[in-house]
Amino acid sequence: MKPKNNFLLLVLVLFAFSGYGQKNGYDLWLSYKKIDNETIVDQYKSQLKNVIIYDAGETTAVIDFELKTALKKMMGVTLSKDNSLNTGNSLIIGKVNSLPNNISKNLSLTNLSSDGFAIRTVRINNQNNTVITSPTNSGLLYGTFHFLNLLQQQENIAQLDVLDNPKIDIRVLNHWDNLDRTVERGYAGFSIWNWHTLPTYIDQRYIDYARANASIGINGTVLTNVNSNALILTPHYLEKVKALADVFRPYGIKVYLTARFSAPIEIGGLETADPLDAKVIEWWKTKTAEIYSLIPDFGGFLVKANSEGEPGPQNYGRTHLDGANMMASVLAPHKGIVMWRAFVYSEIDPTDRAKQAYSEFVPDDGQYLENVLIQVKNGAIDFQPREPFHPMFGAMPNTPLMMEFQITKEYLGFATHLVFLPKLFEEVLQSDTFQQGKGSTVAKVINGSLHKNDDKLTGIAGVANIGTDLNWTGHLFGQADWYGFGRLAWNPNLEAEKIADEWLRLTFTKDEEFIKPIKKIMLKSREMVVNYMNPLGLHHIFDSGHHYGPGPWVSNLSRPEWNPVYYHKADKFGVGFDRTKSGSNAVAQYAPELAEKFRNIETCPEEYLLWFHHVAWDYKLKNGRTLWDNLGIHYQKGVNQVSEMIETWEKIKPYIDENQYHETAMRLQIQLKEAIWWKDACMSYFQTFSKMDFPIEMEKPAHDLAYYKSLNFPFAPGIRPSWH
Template identity: 65%
Template sequence: MTSLKFVFLLFLISFSALAQKDYKLWLQYDKIANDIISSEYKNNIQGIVSFGNSETSKITIKELENGIVNMLGSKPEINSEINGENNLIIGSHTSLNSELRKILKTDFDKITNESFIIKTINLKNKKQIIISGKNDIAVLYGVFNFLRLIQTHKSIQNLNIADSPKTNIRILNHWDNLDRTVERGYAGFSLWNWQKLPDFIDERYIDYARANASIGINGTVLTNVNANALILTPQYLEKVEALANVFRPYGIKVYLTARFSAPIEIGNLKTADPKDTQVIKWWKDKAAEIYKRIPDFGGFLVKANSEGQPGPQNYGRDHVDGANMLADAVAPFGGVIMWRAFVYSEHDANDRAKQAYAEFQPYDGKFKDNVIVQVKNGAIDFQPREPFHPLFGAMPKTPLMMEFQITQEYLGFSTHLVFLPKLFQEVLESDTYQKGKGSTVAKAIDGTLYQNKLTGIAGVSNIGNDLNWTGHPFAQANWYGFGRLAWNPYLDAETIADEWLRCTFSNNENFIKPVKNMMIESREAVVNYMTPLGLHHIMDTGHHYGPGPWVSDLSRPEWNPTYYHKADKNGIGFDRSKSGTNAVSQYAPEAANLFDNLETCPEKDLLWFHHVSWDYKLKNGQTLWNSLAFKYQEGVDQVAEMQNVWNKSEKYVDSERFNEVKMLLEIQQKEAKWWRDACLLYFQQFSGKELPAGIEKPTQTLEYFKSLKFPFAPGN
């Protein structure tokens, strides 16, 4: 019995250690096995000199010490004075001594408040490394960056780094409900345990803040855009305050979603009309109440008059009236209103893709200075691929904020491996042509296109209380990649994948090269087996799980997949050309002409903009029908290759994470075939053509696929 207990204890210890790896995200800080690399780092970090005594400074030194001890196996001495050489000097501009401030004066003159400096300096003929910035949060960012250099085995011999974020607001939008369910959440329940707050502070809140600070995220919206007014009551505000206190030392501001009808629901008013004096006073008083508790409260995110949410239009007012009323309430405290442009109406079924532009573009220049309009990356709804939203670049007097979805609502949930930074980069690099060639979406959101002072980028969170945070181990890379692109929208997805793999798994090149390539190809694989050649929104309705191109019986036309693909005997695709809905006219002329012409429209967007004959010849010489079939098959084959790559990586990865990804890839392979077979069988009814040679024949009937129901699919 004793030996059995011992074996069980060893199992528990082993399981705990492995589980901890899954929990640690990209902050693994694994011991460096290469003695030559390790020695270089040890020689350059013989001591740590810390200036500053704030809570953030203490967290920074603790993080640095933890990283160095784990990666180098030795604990450097921490001092408050500089002795000898090869010290790592940590401190903000205000906490450094005058001699160090003088050395870094030129560097400080060039940087912003959130920028950090990592520099090798000569101090009294002795070599030192200094990490600094204008404030303690900037120093924390610098330390995380420095630790990443070590994690990824980069040289620290002669450093001269000054890095500034390109956007002001870098924020996660949690679609978390007060009952801890998460809309479009595929990684368990909400992190926020409202029942135990404010008195019980879960360690996960601290680790969440650490992870976000490590990639430069500086804000979090705690609650769902389909808002609940109760979050604005004192009962919940004291809980929000407790979270704000945890996040503050990590540079993270708390924001809340504002339900527009809150003055009625919790304020006992008879209206929520933004022009009503009592309503205006109620919101001003509520803002003052929140800021008294949380002086650095960020502001409100608002979804109004969309998908049944209340808003100013309920009272004959417009988005400007609603946003500006709230902006006035938070302005005295430095708060911001993020007003979502995700609107569409059943009363205008001509083309859902046109509605947000038509509704918001005329408001350009009418919003208050502390309002930023939050726009989804595409005009429909977080599809595997969409052309960039036409609003980007089209409102020069209004700051626009990008909204990406990190959680994979339309991309296989947390069971499919999809590296989203590739999608994000594609959108950010898209040319709007609004000020001529080179007017990219990235320039529209970082303020450089029109010199907007308020800038931002938001990501709909994929985080839950699953042990590994995101449901799929590789979905952690989408959180990481979002943060890196929010800091710098010009980063390359391949660079991000390389960093994440090295920090999370291994620096072994035999592992990095094939797995990085797998990640980079993964998004295109999903597009191929779900929505190739510009198809979109053909997922089953409601839960958006699996294919449902046949759905046509829902009450609102734009809820039906048949509305989007319009397959008939003549062809397939949504005609948004000048001879169709003329959605192309919402883009700058250069982009409009590109999309409008069947010959110049990128084939990846073909069926988004055009209804195309089944016999139309693509650039590969194949008909549209054959090309569609080959794309679906290619997607399935790409997942099979992903499985092959991962199976060869076993010796570089701990067994738990290896097996977890292996099982998930098996699910992805089955579901890729499901998508291929169901869609090709359905569209074949209209094309009337045989599947070309090389396409696997379906093993089930179309009726079988139509019969599948998923009443308990997650995320609803």
């Protein structure tokens, strides 16, 4: 079918003549590699002789083009088009209400939700046909990508019976991209949004970005940094945003913007941004209407307020509830939503930063308007290599909470370390909150099933790791984190092992001699980085500002909670943050079953030990060794695991492209060097308090502590502009 407008024709022509290829990583998991198994190809050809695509608006051309591209690359075929339904072995794609009766009556689609899809083998005129259907255009696209995924993995498609509904409504990427194209916490080059050349110049990357997201079910993108710039809401920039929205629409992706709370002052000429002021409300109402006049399917606003110095309702003696509901009220007539971030902490917190979000939001449970989602980080501090799940999850049964994961590796070695983040995501999602008894997982909180909130919005966000690097994510394996986030956003109960297996097969090869060892190191990689960075519950001991490398000694920053010493509290007696009754009592924010488990040092899981307890250096852990020895053992284990990963990677060289091999091999060498740096710097520093010898299992530091303290990285990538 032909595109219905010139713009979409431009989109498809640009894609068709793209010069990028699979070997440099640009094609991500959509390279559609040629299927070498002739038996499989012959089977597919016999089952796919014809295609019928019933009208799906602008998405029709996208589906048609994706099929042509994939089948040509994988099997060297182009499907013919015959709408008679008499040929048999056809691929039939259409919305539920557009399919002929002789097809729809055989599908039994009572459980199909919006954006869900079904792929069924249906008998028509005594011949088998494959039907992809959904209530929505975007659902048809998701179903098409799923079908092509089956072909890529060479699955049997003779008798298909797939019904797949997204478990979460709002599945978005948060871009921390600035208007000058720098990316806060971005390690893969500059922002892909070229605001200077928009709206006229449509970069091929915008289209390929939309394809990639649609292929894994992501349906929204927040274009701008949470530390927002009010200029994005001016007419000059809104026409640029409209151009991107037009690109993304056929792929089922809505555009969202970060809203700077002080915008009525900065670009509106008002003297206040008080959310209860009539003039302020009217300003936001007018601005919102202006946006929707340009972008009818605009998704809404993401707001970071009263956190890290950002303006917010508390500047005017108001609450987060006041601010969020004001924003929601102006968006509601347009069916827009507001995602209000719960990442807040005051400028002077005399107790425990980890407690503040719970204290400020939980008392207002049930009072937020229905188009408000409270966006909560997975842990109560800040995307650490390991944190216990945020205590807000499950504590607000009458308010939808939206998970916020960080796909970009701000605290996990940037884009130089191989760390498979879906393993971290899985750990958080499957954590039991006990808020409704055993089995009350975080996944059930965010998908609405725990509190049976079927009528409430659900959402999940991932802070993007995407940039202008040719392979999008800097590290080739960073693509697996983007892919994995999308898969878990669709279904938060997926296992990380399944995600790793899928991604490896789609990206590299089906050869089990490659898949088995590499999947193994991917699944171990998150625990590995915890070992060599923040073992046994240590957290936020990164060097200041850039968060590149260790800095447990930092103590000179103006706010106490900006300093690593605030979090580890090392002294001659021990190390760790006491969050029990004798300390900040943050454990009380968890359900009683968990609070009791965490507050007792004997029952607290060792991976959270120093998160909840200040522990003596000579305290004996379950293995009979002291805390001090175990710290050294964990740090050394992390280093050893990186070495083992390098050995494994060397063995798989024959199975993949040489460029792919060498690119990852070089980054693994960086990872090993930096793992050793973490071990030596942290253990040298903590030894000044413990006064104990390093355990025999640990290799001694190569330098003295003064050397590690002297290291300075003023131009590390991803630094927040004008930090502190």
